[in-house]
Amino acid sequence: MLIDTTYWGLNFGVVVFKDAISNKFIWWHFIEQKLEDYKLGFKWCVEQGYIIKAVVSDGFKGLAKTLYPIAFQIFHMLRAVMAKLTRKPKSDARMELLALSKELCKLSSNDFINKLSKWQERHKYFLNEKTIDENGKWRYTHTRLQSANYTLKRNIAFLFAYESVENLPKTNNGLEGEFAHLKTKLRVHSGLKLENKMSLFHIILS
CATH class of the missing domain: 3.30.420.10 (Ribonuclease H-like superfamily/Ribonuclease H)
Incomplete structure (x- = not known):
């Protein structure tokens, strides 16, 4: 449907x-x-x-x-990720995540999950960087990157249903x-x- x-x-x-x-x-x-x-x-x-x-x-x-x-x-999903990263991200972490997201319809679930995990490991320190905001509270520095990563992680179970259902469009x-x-x-x-x-x-x- x-x-x-x-x-x-x-x-x-x-x-x-x-x-x-x-x-x-x-x-x-x-x-x-x-x-x-x-x-x-x-x-x-x-x-x-x-x-x-x-x-x-x-x-x-x-x-x-x-x-x-x-x-x-x-x-x-690519549209959702791109909205957070923009079409021309500047940091290596953002550029790599955007490039990986563009491969969603080409990769198998195993390959995509494996590549996403490697990206998360490679940029874990950058992802976890924090700064103090105007209220004196610690916040993640790269909030939009964190959000894009979370969007993929949260929806991973729903990105490859076509692999298990015959003739299901992507x-x-x-x-x-x-x-x-x-x-x-x-x-x-x-x-x-x-x-x-x-x-x-x-x-x-x-």
Whole structure:
């Protein structure tokens, strides 16, 4: 199952479920609370008799726990790491971690975990450097690097689900491409009221 949410401005968004095998949209819902919307979608799928073997989604907080024990594959991890390290990091530790993150879709779980562990060992003193802040408290000096490292460590169990689930995509590209197509169609009708946009969305996805 591919799931994701897309937005048109601040007040119009939709969460979409797509069957990765049949390549068909099976459920969508104009969002209210996001996590609760996802739960509503999974409840509907179960009631309709769908057997969900795995889910590919972003790292939305709480979703993996909600779905347990269904296999969960996170995408956009590189984007999350890059947001913390920037596109052109200056220190060796940052440059190396960014380069390693770019290999996520190329390396096996064993190879990636091994390389990440070696990186952590190689830069452990740099990672653990501390300075005194304006309040006289000791803080990690390289907080964004620490955060990027923690993000990878925290989500490592959800980065390689595709290795154990047959035909599971590594990313949500199949769904994001559809979103781009949908947004192009809706831009043609940009003057529509919100309720009319919703009606058009239903027609396009049906």
